[in-house]
Amino acid sequence: MGQAVSKDHAKPVSLKKVHITDDFWNYYINLVRDVVVPYQWDAINDRVEGAERSGAVSNFKIAAGLEEGEFYGYVFQDTDVAKWLEAVAYLLETKPDAALEQVADEMIEIIGKAQQPCGYLNTFFTIKEPDKKWTNLTECHELYSAGHMIEAGVAYYRATGKRNLLDIVCRIADDIAVVFGDGPGQIAGYDGHQEVELALVKLYETTGERKYLELSSYFIDKRGQQPSFFEAEADRRGRTTHWSNNKIHIDPEYFQAHVPVREQEAAAGHAVRVVYMLAGMADVARETGDESLMNACRKLWDNIASKQMYITGGIGSMAQGEAFSFDYDLPNDTVYSETCASIGLIFFAHRMLQLEPNGKYADVMERALYNTVLAGMSRDGRHFFYVNPLEVTPDVCEGKNKNYNHVKPVRQEWFGCACCPPNIARLLASLGEYLYSVKENTVYSHLYIGGEMELSLGAAKVKLNQQSSMPWEGSARFEVTLDQPTAFTLALRIPDWSANASVLVNGEAYAIADKTVDGYARIDRQWLSGDIVELTLEMPILRVRSHPLVKQNAGKVALQRGPLVYCLEEADNGEQLQQLLLPQDAELEASYKEELLDGIQVIKAEGLKLQFEQWGTQLYRSDAGAALEPASLTFIPYYAWANRGKGEMAVWVKERL
Known part of the structure; x- marks a missing residue:
């Protein structure tokens, strides 16, 4: 075969x-x-x-x-x-x-x-x-x-x-x-x-x-053509629906069937279906060289990554239809962000890296993997999230407001x-x-995960042994083993979270500033067995803010260090997280806590908490006294939340200027 x-x-x-x-x-x-x-x-x-x-x-x-x-x-x-x-x-x-x-x-x-x-x-x-x-x-x-x-x-x-x-x-x-x-x-x-x-x-x-490839291409090309296949199919069966006794009403956007795939301008409808479709489109484009299909993939990628994706790599902001809503609509508490959707986004990113190795695809792949995908499963491997919110108040999502019924404050055993x-x-x-891909004579390292990889480049056998300190620290070390001296390019991704990076080759500095292309530092040389490459990535604590059109995050900030997005949890900060503020000039300190959740890096800061005098029973008051009191804030990686019982959680925190 x-x-x-x-x-x-x-x-x-x-x-x-x-x-x-x-x-x-x-x-x-x-x-x-x-x-x-x-x-x-x-x-x-x-x-x-x-x-x-x-x-x-x-x-x-x-x-x-x-x-x-x-x-x-x-x-x-x-x-x-x-x-x-x-x-x-x-x-x-x-x-x-x-x-x-x-x-x-x-x-x-x-x-x-x-x-x-x-x-x-x-x-x-x-x-x-x-x-x-x-x-x-x-x-x-x-x-x-x-x-x-x-x-x-x-x-x-x-x-x-x-x-x-x-x-x-x-x-x-x-x-x-x-x-x-x-x-x-x-x-x-x-x-x-x-x-x-x-x-x-x-x-x-x-x-x-080849008939299997042609069949895949057929399904992609048929989607969105007029007259509507789904409407005609519904008419043939008397417009009955599988899910209820009502007559079916078809929303073509939900199925990405509103227009042919090459004409779709933005991700719309059921989020998992969108990214599974795009993964298939990228596959067919790769195998057939269909440039118009490649351009359609690029266009929808840009829409998702720049206008419809959460900081955690989650997609699908709307519970209704488990769907995308519209550009910059990214609510944190009613979000859907299905685990499968982020997995599908990783599939799509992986295929885009095959079409055109560009660090922007690997950056999103890493973001979704370390955050939403890992958050979807508990540390015991027996409990799971279907929905991945960025803000949770248990009393709300377990109360009578049906808008929150899909949000769970703890992972479920099964569904x-x-x-x-x-x-x-x-x-x-x-x-x-x-982790890796090869294009002609270039070996790309997309994710910094320790282990050994081997491949053939022409007649040469190449082994790379990677040691990585990520996600806690920003270093990776590669040892090259060869059966003969070999010329090739090792391309190391410089993540979007690291503004400064440096490379040593056999202990000597290797200038990468003018050798970084599409997010990858390219080391092109004649390699000898035993050569060592050391990558150091600056890993500061980043204060991340949203595009001004993301109304839900106005006046708020999120913390990220390396690939990990952080959150506040009630277990560390008490209840009423919405009353906490992070001053813009607060010092942020990262420290590793080996005893916490099998070992995690936490971020601590001196923040503020909004406190009111005894309120009474009035719903609204014009004379209520309020004060900001010091509060020690502790942030943990988002993937680790909800492993210590039920409680509030928030990724975005109010920022005091």
Whole structure:
């Protein structure tokens, strides 16, 4: 099976070739291996007491004829199994585990028995509505579910060399190619939730079958064409809706189907769908050289990153539709910021780095990874956030104001719609893929995470051993090991949070000021085995302010140090966080607390707290006395919040000028 990646674009270094040994990240990778994946296996098998029922595994057994019963869960419940298998595949790719592989093989065997002879695989329609398959693509996620299974099949084949699941997903894709198209009797449409687009490109890369790439391109090009496919589909089925007894009303922006993808000016609609779509568009653009598709990706990237993204790398500001709202609308307390959306943003950033290595993509990838993605899972690996707010008052989000019902002050054990936990697992299990890429004779280092990487450059074998002190300190050290002297360029990303950087090569200063291109310091030389590169990044505590059009943050400031955004938490600062102020001239001091939350860097400052005299029962007063009193403020990394019980939290704090 051949690869079809163009030499004109950067290619990620394979997960098999990267071995992470990093003090910070090994905790999470080991947590996924030892806790998260076993816990999620129990969850999808309905063995976690007190958690919401999943039904995901039992659905496959029923569809396979191995059990009696009714379908349970959402129409896309199959994806929980697919993403679990994908995470398992990445773990197996980095470290053999015979017992885990056996469990996965047994699940794959069940999946194979649930597949229909034509290749169709979807337990909801097999069990519950066999006569309605492919009749409600707007709402029922058939291609979305197929896409996740295809991703799992590709990952499992790459990890183990076993074709069982790969053959299953090839039959899925072959069936889709028969069903969809512009020919007689075919469906000239696309899915309501993008995912199959990026999955088909992965399948093409693995099998070399160009029809899979062409099918992905077909779905992308069809979206947004007029007359509306979703409207016509709704008319054909009497405008019934899967989710209620009401007649369906279709908002084309929600599905990114309001105009063709190349004509979309801003990210709109369901946030996860947007970034999954963009990841697929970037993949197709990379493989076909479609410049108009590349430009569409760039345009929507710029809109998201410069006008619709939270400081934490979260996207999707609106609970209604789990969606983008409009430029600079970034509320902190009613925010949605689904964990899956930030993971999708990382997928998109990773693909943009392949199209054109530019530090701005890696900066966002790092921001989303260290903040929203890590915040989405507790330190014990058994509790998860679906929604990632930047401001929380438990009494409000657990009270009677329904505008806050989606916000949780503590992480949940599981969800009926459990897309986020297995998404976190598969991302962290595959983290090694995001560290490096190679374009021609240049090796790019995108993330500073310790470990060893090896690759071939022409006839030479190159190993890089990275030691990193991040995220707590700003240094990274690379040792080069070669089987022969080799000329190549090592490109080190200079993050947007570091105004000053320096490089030593074998202990001697290397001038990077005029050698930094698109955010990467380029070290071009003839390398010898044993060469050492040391990168030092200035890591001050930054006071970050929002664009003036972000009304919710007017007069407020947030703190960031390195890649980490910080927040106030009630456990350190007491309640009523809205009454705290940070003076503009307050000294900010960072210190490492080994005993706190398994070791974190905290930021302390002398601030102020607004205090009132005894108020009484009046709602409003014109004669109330108020004073600012000294208050010691403690900020912790945002990713670590809600690990010490229920309490208030705020990223943005009022600033006193």
